[in-house]
Amino acid sequence: MLELKNISFSAESDGRNVEIIRDISLTVEDDKFIVITGPNGGGKSTLAKLIAGIEKNTAGSFIFDGEDITDKNITERAKMGIGFAFQQPVRFKGMTVVDLLRIAAGKNLSVSEACEYLSEVGLCAKDYIDREINASLSGGELKRIEIATVLARNVKLALFDEPEAGIDLWSFNNLIRIFEKMRSECKGRSIVVISHQERILNIADEIIVIADGKIAKKGSREEILPEITGTESAVNICHKMA
């Protein structure tokens, strides 16, 4: 379980102090699938980065499974079981896909184990396992490998920052299946996804709408989804891709 207590974050921009996250408190219960949505620039990605320790909050505290992790760095939080899939994954020239998956798994994964993770994200494993994570991979391929690194880690709390961005319609179906499988496979695991996609919102237990650095709405899917359908916070995939 992750608790956010009065989290705020501000940063310098053009010589001015801008408040990006303002006093957010919320709880991510075990076994929950939570989707954070809201208008662009509202602070969603920043909030996810604060949870992973990539950005440092200026006020408030994080409690993870009863332990205060506010002062823990990225590595320590990762080791405690927080996983993060970036919106725009980085490339690693010279490193192969299997190398990265082995780092993610923290052990010398066999090739067949690594292939399973790649198959999960819809990549034909034998074509990719020895590929370098360089410019020869497309954005969509990179994104799927990014998701595979989180699957390989077997985390307690998985954060996905706009996992659907750059992914085509077919793999979008796959993505939904991955989330469902992740949930069913591990008891006590929670998943937090940042997304505008109606299809992803549709499988959420809870939806949190963040706007202007604050929680604008929060509640069960049944409560929140009808309120936001048709707005920028809940976009139909076909509509957005057209």
Added chain:
Amino acid sequence: MVQMDAVQERLFKEVADLHNIPEGAYNLRANGESIGRNTTANIDIQSKTDVSGIDIRIKAGTKNESVHIPVVLSQSGLKEDIYNDFFIEEDCDVLIVAGCGIDNCGAQDSEHDGIHRFYIGKNSRVCYVEKHYGSGDGSGKRILNPVTEVHMDEGSIMEMEMVQIKGVDSTKRTTIADLKADAKLVVHERLMTHGQQQAYSIYKVDLNGDGSSADVVSRSVARDDSYQKLDLCVVGSAACSGHTECDSIIMDNGRILAVPSLEANNIDAALVHEAAIGKIAGEQLIKLMTLGLTKRKPRNR
């Protein structure tokens, strides 16, 4: 039965991924002596009589067999020059694993200079893996100066994976190759230096036959106060294609001189080189940290 001590076992594991006696042909050398050898119906290993080293002969048509010839040095102050020649006849498909591990806990320098010569027959395919590794906290240096010569007949393929992981104080690695028509050479070199280490890596590849090709890629990391010079040269003297690439990461006070070079002696030679040196990008570090690595550890990869 082969007897080895714990240090030797560890070194064999580092350089050849050997946990046990390998299958197929092998020659295990420790502290200047052969401590185990096996030949097969198709692969023969004989000691040289004039100099130190072995001749490895692989019969025509040998497929899916392997040869392991790792060397370890765990005595301080040992210096050796070893000549290993590989004669690979036509239509083979073999894996050759070499490599050298030095553990020097003493005050004297330990040095292993391996000279490997490959004669690869027509249409044969060879995968060659060579790993160099040093350990031990003595003041004696760990020195490795490998020379690799590759002579490739028509239609042959050579894939080389050349790795120096850590702990080698001084190295001069020289690799030269000549290729006849339709031969193909692929080299992946990975080099990491730290402390006060110095590494020179020199490649010279002569593309002499029409349709021959070479892809020589070096990835390296220079940490602490170490220095590397990477000198990759491809010479095209026929209708051939060649590519060399140095991609290096510098850290701390590390220094790297990358000199990729091309020489075209034929109007149909298509040659490309690339070189890049820089520090590891912040966002790459962050990604690796979210996978549980510490800030320092990613740089060892």
